Amino acid sequence: MTSMNSPELGTRARNENVILEAAEHVFACHGYRGASVQAIAEAAGLPKSNVLYYVGSKRKLYVALLERMMSRWNAMLDDISEDDDPGEVLEGFIRSKMRLTQRHPQGSRLFAAEVLQGAPFLQEYLHGELREWVRARARVFEHWADKGLMDPVDPVWLIFLIWSATQHYADFEAQILGITDKTALGESEYRSVTEFLCHVILKGCGVRSAARVGPSRDRQAIQSKETI
């Protein structure tokens, strides 16, 4: 294994991957307490002892998953400035967040389950990094409102609106499938929802939509960013 860290993953990396995927699913379904190592092991197709051998403990596994999800989230974030175009920024945010939801629904649900139980493992992150990120964004939004580029809405509520509206399609997938009578949310649904959200939210905030003619430079930038 020391001799090869080449394209083909070593045994360790391969098994850890399998375990992480399985665990993300089980934790997302049942939360931290409700998930059992046995269930994760079965989902991974490995004996329980083997799972513990790789991940150390249930707690470490859970933390590793949360960290992976937060790093995906961080990789999605842009810095923005007052000089940027409000329409482009808002639309970019909506599209990025929606893409995150689409690509990592399990991770999104894992995050939701963690927050539902009071975010015991994410207190620090929420009160630190994320809070500052939101405040920075909020300041810019307020500046835009002052300049008359958008309605003077509460910028924090606006961020939460985008967050919730996109997150919903992962967390409440079961409800959406039940109601729309589909068996899965496909590319076309995600596209349709994204367009809808861009329309309603931008218009609702009095932001003129960014020029939308085919996939723009902006959109490609987002795509390449999200390809972790």
Next chain:
Amino acid sequence: MTSMNSPELGTRARNENVILEAAEHVFACHGYRGASVQAIAEAAGLPKSNVLYYVGSKRKLYVALLERMMSRWNAMLDDISEDDDPGEVLEGFIRSKMRLTQRHPQGSRLFAAEVLQGAPFLQEYLHGELREWVRARARVFEHWADKGLMDPVDPVWLIFLIWSATQHYADFEAQILGITDKTALGESEYRSVTEFLCHVILKGCGVRSAARVGPSRDRQAIQSKETI
């Protein structure tokens, strides 16, 4: 006890209430599997045996809580018709749903946890009653769009938008508190969020806002409805 079913609750009713409240909290935090009868009993201040004596089993308790939450939801629902005013209806929906979130955050979280695990106990409801309710609403929205009373947005996505944006303030309370650095969401926050959502969503759908001068007939109707 047979002789008195007067104002003062009997022992049974009183204890069942205590247990339901405690259980709603624990189930909302940890989901069905993650909640233990022991934890519920401690939260209720009763011995485990006593809890089981009243509710029969963990499963029955969980189902009872879901049913209570769905009945609260049903009690909130209006029938609407094409002749109603789109602004009034949309605003009424947002306000009602927000009030439900505010009054029953535990119940909202319980519902979220249930849906997160794939809604095993609510399949029937989602595919039946709720689906029909959404479809009926959607038809009316489409009719309004045809008449030019609102933008031709996908009515189902619109319903989900309202659902998610309001639900968020219960389910992600921990995140919101962490980010806004508050310790609780109070009446003023809920009011502020509600006004924000009404503004953005109505404007975003191209619906002219209903005449808003103080608490209207409409608003009082909603209030009295929600007083279960």
Next chain:
DNA sequence: TATCGACATGACCATTTGGTCAACTCCGTT
């Protein structure tokens, strides 16, 4: 061939799980 470290896993452990049960108190009726 012997050795070593990564990988694999069944046996096992203390604790907790949901649930049962028998014994008990308490109080209104006879």
Next chain:
DNA sequence: AACGGAGTTGACCAAATGGTCATGTCGATA
């Protein structure tokens, strides 16, 4: 005073929980 049903609860059970450990297998190096 005797009875009976609602309420109360500790003792108990089999099963599942997270985690440890000893015993392996296997392939690369010496």
